[in-house]
Amino acid sequence: MNSRPLKILIGADTYPPDINGAAQFGHRLAVGMRDRGHEVHVIAGRSSDGPSYDIEIDGIHEHRLRSHNPPTHPYYRLCFPWEMQRRVGKILDEVQPDVVHIQCHYIIGRMISWACKRRGIRLVSTNHFMPENLNPFLPFPDIALKVIAYCSWKDMGRVLGRADYVTTPTPIGAQAMHDHGFGAPVIPVSNGIDAARYELAPGEEVKKRDHPVVFFAGRLAVEKNIDVLIRAVALLPVDLKVHLELAGTGEIEDELKRVAREAGVEDRVHFLGFVSDAELREGYLRADVFCQPGTAELQSLVSLEAMSASRPVVLANALALPHLVREGENGYLFEPGDPQDLSEKLTAVLTASDEERRRMGEVSHEIVQKHSVEKTWDAFEAMYRGEYRGPEGR
Structure with a gap:
């Protein structure tokens, strides 16, 4: 050239x-x-x-x-x-x-x-x-x-x-x-994606929460279907004590807070607001699973970033997202708009052993290399x- x-x-x-x-x-x-x-x-x-x-x-x-x-x-x-x-x-x-x-x-x-x-x-x-x-x-x-x-x-x-x-x-x-x-x-x-940016550096440790974390990053917008994710978290087994972290801002933030309140999970849904690149990276690395419920994704850069950080993923079965999932190997696809199905797929990841989730993360990292x-x-x-x-x- x-x-x-x-x-x-x-x-x-x-x-x-x-x-x-x-x-x-x-x-x-x-x-x-x-x-x-x-x-x-x-x-x-x-x-x-x-x-x-x-x-x-x-x-x-x-x-x-x-x-x-x-x-x-x-x-x-x-x-x-x-x-x-x-x-x-x-x-x-x-x-x-x-x-x-x-x-x-x-x-x-x-x-x-x-x-x-x-x-x-x-x-x-x-x-x-x-x-x-x-x-x-x-x-x-x-x-x-x-x-x-x-x-x-x-x-x-x-x-x-x-x-x-x-x-x-x-x-x-x-x-x-x-x-x-x-x-x-x-x-x-x-x-x-520059996958190396999201990998743990030699000797680096990221402090995990004292409860399981589902992580989402992106605009808080209608087409992201974050309300479905909030309702799915409300359906998770109570004894799992799962929290949802939402990184980003957008026009429907107040509406999503209302959904969390009405679903009874207001204390377990955390709106992080705008986060820096370093904070976003840390969010991926401390999460137990990443979820993208949007149905209008032509690729989903945030999903690629989470996979680069070796996270299991649960993604909507819509548009380009199925190309990022090997069912049961690095995560699951769920029926778009169905909080019950999403809850079941999140449960499958969150109840897996630490070793199983680690292997799922490794497959995510392998998939992302072609990008x-x-x-x-x-x-x-x-x-x-x-x-x-x-x-x-x-």
């Missing part, structure tokens, strides 16, 4: 300080390419009111666009096309990137894709979203939401299909795109250079 440093521009409709999988991936991609010696620029909306601005943070050039808070979402920010179109074109003309990588087909991705095709700039697009994920924030009846989702899938095909390479994190995500009419080839490329972040960066770097030949030809 050609080793000449590249000038890479990443377009992200959501980017830190936003806390979600797509935002975190965009930042990890920027850092990964920077660490490989490339010049990295990012176009993203600003996280507060005010004019557009440029700033360099840790060697990454951020171009922040004027944005606005929509009335239907507590923290998501929107950039208006008429305010950003000329700005995006000016950034591209000044930076003159070798390649642009957009992370979404919505507003910023759309504007950048048009501008790139007009200028003949190589374009890579990645889809991290299921259009149905927006439904909880749209104040419309079900029939209207179905129409909006249908139009969004079609729009995704038009916008992302302009790219030289189209990717999504998993094969099942690629299949979902094709099932909804996406015509261009879609390449599954894992979001990647090595270096393989991911290799794949994208090959696309950036126009040299990608598929998994066998990298």
Whole structure:
């Protein structure tokens, strides 16, 4: 592969300080390419009111666009096309990137894709979203939401299909795109994980709680189905004295506290709020089992992180999550939305011996190795250079 440093521009409709999988991936991609010696620029909306601005943070050039808070979402920010179109074109003309990588087909991705095709700039697009994920924030009846989702899938095909390479994190995500009419080839490329970051260092010990812990990390959002997890914990045998730790913040935190109170487990459900990377790592390592009850996961980075920390997992049998479970070997799948089934699967893990759980964790760690972040960066770097030949030809 050609080793000449590249000038890479990443377009992200959501980017830190936003806390979600797509935002975190965009930042990890920027850092990964920077660490490989490339010049990295990012176009993203600003996280507060005010004019557009440029700033360099840790060697990454951020171009922040004027944005606005929509009335239907507590923290998501929107950039208006008429305010950003000329700005995006000016950034591209000044930076003159070798390649642009957009992370979404919505507003910023759309504007950048048009501008790139007009200028003949190589374009890579990645889809991290299921259009149905927006439904909880749209104040419309079900029939209207179905129409909006249908139009969004079609729009995704038009916008992302302009790219030289189209990717999504998993094969099942690629299949979902094709099932909804996406015509261009879609390449599954894992979001990647640096498993070593979550392993115990030689001689390191993490203090365990004096009770079993089920751990969840992520946004406290409707599509994560955390209410199902809380109700499942309430159904666990009382003598197990299991506690649930929820790492993250989100728009339904108050509702989830109400669910815990009504289920009678308020004293055993702990809302940790925003946690640092170090605190998150410690949370994985002290947990007895990790649970992801969400049904809209195109990969689930937090599940990969927990598996890197050698934790057993209990995951919803939905979308990409089944690819992370060897039933009975590293954990279990449960029927989405069924707290009784989830409770039974959690019980199976929590009543296993320490040695059995250790072996399950080892299998989790083995599974996650095929998601090595270096393989991911290799794949994208090959696309950036126009040299990608598929998994066998990298």
